[in-house]
Amino acid sequence: MFRLLLLYGFTLLSFIGLSLAQLEPSWGYKCEHNNCKKVELTADNKKTAVSLSVCRLYCNLDAIGTLWPKPTGIVQIGNDVVKISPNEITFKTESFKREPAYWSMATERFIAMQKKKLPFKYSIRSGGKSLIIEVTVESDDMVFTLDTYEGYKLKISENNDGVHAVITAKNFYGARNALESLSQLIVYDNIRNEILAVAAVEIEDEPKFKYRGILLDTSRNYFSIDSIKRTIEGMAMVKLNTFHWHITDSHSFPLVVKSQPELSKLGAYSPEKMYTPEDVEEVVRFAKARGIRVLPEFDAPAHVGEGWQHKDLTTCFNAQPWKDYCVEAPCGQLDPSKDEVYNVLEDIYREMIEHFQYPDIFHMGGDEVSVSCWNSSSSLQNWMIAKGWNLNESDFMKLWGYFQNNALERLDKANFKKVPIILWTSRLTEEPFLSQYLNNQRYIIQIWTKGDDPQVQTILEKGFKMIVSNYDALYLDCGFGAWVTEGNNWCSPYIGWQKIYDNRMETIAGSYVNQVYGAEAALWTEQVDEWTLDARLWPRVSAMAERLWSNPEDGWRAAESRMLVNRKRLVDIGGLSAERLQPEWCLQNEGDCPI
DSSP, X not given: OHHHHHHHHHHHHHHHHHHHHHSSOSEEEEEETTEEXXXXXXXXXXXXXXXXXXXXXXXXXXXXXXXXXXXXXXEEEOSOEEEEEEEEXXXXXXXXXXXXXXXXXXXXXXXXXXXTTSOSSSOOOSOOEEEEEEEEESOOOOOOOTTOOOOEEEEEEEETTEEEEEEEESSHHHHHXXXXXXXXXXXXXXXXXXXXXXSSEEEEEOOSXXXXXXXXXXXXXXXXXXXXXXXXXXXXXTXXXXXXXXXXOSSOOOBOOTTSTHHHHHHSSSTTSOBOHHHHHHHHHHHHTTTOEEEEEOOOSBSOBTXXXXXXXXXXXXXXXXXXXXXXSSOOEEOTTOHHHHHHHHHHHHHHHHHTTSOSSEEOOOOOOOHHHHTTOHHHHHHHHHTTOOSSHHHHHHHHHHHHHHHHHHHHHHHSSOOOEEEEXXXXXXXXXXXXXXXXXXXXXXXXXXXXXXXHHHHHHTTOXXXXXXHHHHBTTOSSBOSSSSSBOTTOSOOOHXXXXXXOHXXXXXXXXXXXXXXXXXXXXXXOOTTTHHHHHTTHHHHHHHHHHTOOSSOHHHHHHHHHHHHHHHHHTTOOOOOOOSOHHHHHSTTSSOO
């Protein structure tokens, strides 16, 4: 061991010795026809040469430099950069007195992000101006709802005191988004070995869509809290605002519900693979400091199984052959005829609501209910017949509506207030059942079918608000090998970032686009765990983030070079193992790779 340390130390010292002479860059860049073009550094041009990171700030201002997502409002950017000291960043504000801890977390994160831009090989040149960030918000209220305004104004200027960044916003969430943009206007210059910021800029920015989310399924495979937080960190970097936690399913019940301890004791894969109330609260706090709501989902009446073994409240649990009773093993559905079902649900809802800090919306799942599963229970059949019902599909839809009404009543009781409820598209969201059993003033419908499914227009015509997760563009588990048979999985092919970027809400919703809150990329995890998580999500989700924030008129081609920069930022600053999109040569030779 001692010999290895000596060898490592010798090698490192040799590397540092070489770095001072040989690690200086050989190439600079010039802006030519809106592209950053590579030029060899010489003694004549070295003093005026521009690094790639600096060139990207100014070249092709229609693309708004390095910003992702691109701003939606007024943008004015100067032609100068100024050297700043990453050790001299100060914040000035009289705001955030109600919950100061969240602003402290946001500012600490901002400072840490700037230090991650520094080269690890050697120290940057000393000196540089102070960065003074002045923040004013209209309200200290930290409540986050679908009506919360997330816009901001950012103005950067330079004087003798330093570089001043002035942020004005209505609330914490807008101010936090401004910090994200400000961070992207600060770069490391590898020619001069210093940190530079844009010297003059004015930005007025707000998102086009209110709901911009990622769904992560943590039932089919378990994900550590660290991997969840890493995902949320990436979301913050591209201004997504909702982490949809599909925390339980028929495969496992990893959520600890203290009033119903059997659920996780029998339902988790192991004692180490549970989410305690403290874990949930930690994730919620972490996300809130990054401008992100954590949306809990308890999917029912289908998608239940493991954890419910001793309760005698389910039908067709783990029935075989499973394809006769559900879409994926193991099967399982709650039995709506049993009153105790609703008592257990109330306990689950109460504890979820408490530990998720009383969320402004709640997801009740409601997809893939199987009539054949319910119809396999003789006791449930007898209950329905005793009520004067038959055993036709319409009767089972009535049973489903009965369940939904009772479950919603218990949710409202546990929550002490009524919040918007999200349901997946299903047979229940088709006519005539949509009008019979669901209220468009209470329910938001999340579509997962194809974007051109006629059901979409029917739902919108009936006045429902919508969240889009069309599987042909936003299911990120598609395009891999099948896991229950040979060939590819059911929703193949693989969906590239380009298709995600061009997945427009106007195309899906048409004239009803104002009823679309936004969209959500879904990662179902039959074939994913925390070790493959990052590459499944990133940087593809960034494409959706810009579509929802900016909704640019241009397609993906205009964003291609910035996407490469965005991917590099996710890796370097976010620590994400984002999928590589192109050779690095394409990043350094902008415009020379596209056909």
